[in-house]
Amino acid sequence: MTVSSFEVEKSHIVPRLKQRQYAEALRMLEEAHPRDRAQRLEQLEMQAMCYFRTGQFEQAAECYRQLAEEDPESARPLINLGAVYNRLHRYPEAIESLRKAIQRDRCNVDAYYNLGFAQRHSGHPDLAISAYKEALRLRPNMEQGHLNLGNAYLEVKNTVMATNHYKAALEIDPELEPAKRGLVRAAEQELKNRESKSPFGRLVDPAKLTRQRSESAAKSLSEGEREKDRQEVQQLAKSVRNAARQASEELREKMQPALMAMTRALVQGEDRPDHIEATHDKFHTELPRFNEAMRTLRYAMLELRGHEEIMNTPDIDV
Missing domain, CATH: 1.25.40 (Serine Threonine Protein Phosphatase 5, Tetratricopeptide repeat)
Structure with missing residues (x-):
């Protein structure tokens, strides 16, 4: 079997790559003669690596764009293109490229990792969290x-x-x-x-309570009034605990899964706009109950704070 001229040329190029002689390898690659599509892709891959290693990121990006077009089944050229765009601080283009890569391979750690980097540096740390979590799910x-x-x-x-x-x-x-x-x-x-x-303001702020005591006389209570006050505080605190528990459950069991589903749909790209719309609708379906739980919690806290204000108000002699 006759060895092709490209294989002979490649046998001289690979040692240059191993020795990190990228400029010389590039020169030899430009003069190489691939005879078919597979060899052309191999040439582009080596050229892209040389350009990247020598800091010629625009040229590397162009090679990876060509590779992505000529090899539409592979996610690797799009992942590498996204990494190059990250180096160039062209984060929106990196996000687009990496989402396309995920459409080709939904289990690629590097795609999610690079996507997280691009989203974080484009001002979307919440979406970056979802992408990094997916990468860590695949490689803990x-x-x-x-x-x-x-x-x-x-x-x-x-x-x-x-x-x-x-x-x-x-x-x-x-x-x-x-x-x-x-x-x-x-x-x-x-x-x-x-x-x-401080989530409860003056209610749990020792410094403020100390100032209050020094600035005004404490309200005088009989033993019966103190017992009644304790019971009222216990009932109000119980209302706060129940409201906080309900809000926490709504957040953990409804809102967080709905939000994660929506961000995952966004991360995975635009190949299924119906999925994005469905998760968006699901999120907004859960939102009113969570908002209602938060209103109940705020109201319960205000009632407890109001009781504290009343009890800290000194008696006025008339």
Whole structure:
């Protein structure tokens, strides 16, 4: 069997690639003579790699575009094209390319990982979270996946989930410095959150209660009135707990699955617009009950706060 001229040329090109002599390999590839489609695809693949390794990202993107057109069944050219677009900070084009790649291969870790990167850097950390979670579902022991998912959670100020994924990354690679720095940032953000926001305001703020006591005399209560106050507070607190439990259940059992389904439909692309519409409708079907549960919770908290205000108001002698 006669060896083709391209195979002979390739035997000289591959050693250059192994030795990282990419400029020389590119020169030889441009002069190569592929005789059929398979060899042409192989030539394009090697050219794209050389362009990428030498920082010529526009040329690499053009090679991957040609590969995607000439090999419509393969997801790899579109994934690589998305990665190149990420390097060029052309995130909308990266998202489009990677969604098309997922349409070709819905179980490709690299497609979801690169999609998460593009979505996060295009200002959509919520969608990035969904993409990174899908990548980690397919490959749980990916430390960079946990790291970047932690970063995305931190951007939406979910310090608990961010901390969990930074720790997961460090369990895989204990020397991963970005994950260590992420844990520090998450702890700092959690401290700021606690300092800036207390869910019950003055009701659980010891400093404010101390000032109140020093600025005004405490309301005088008889033993019977104190017992009645305790019972009222217990009943109001029970209402708050029940309302919070209901809101939590609506969020966990209805809203979160509906939101995840909708974001997954968006991540997987536009090949099924009916699926996107259906998940969108499902989300908005669940929304009124969640909003009602939150209104009930706010009302219960206001009732408890109102009772506290009344009890902290001193008696006025007339």
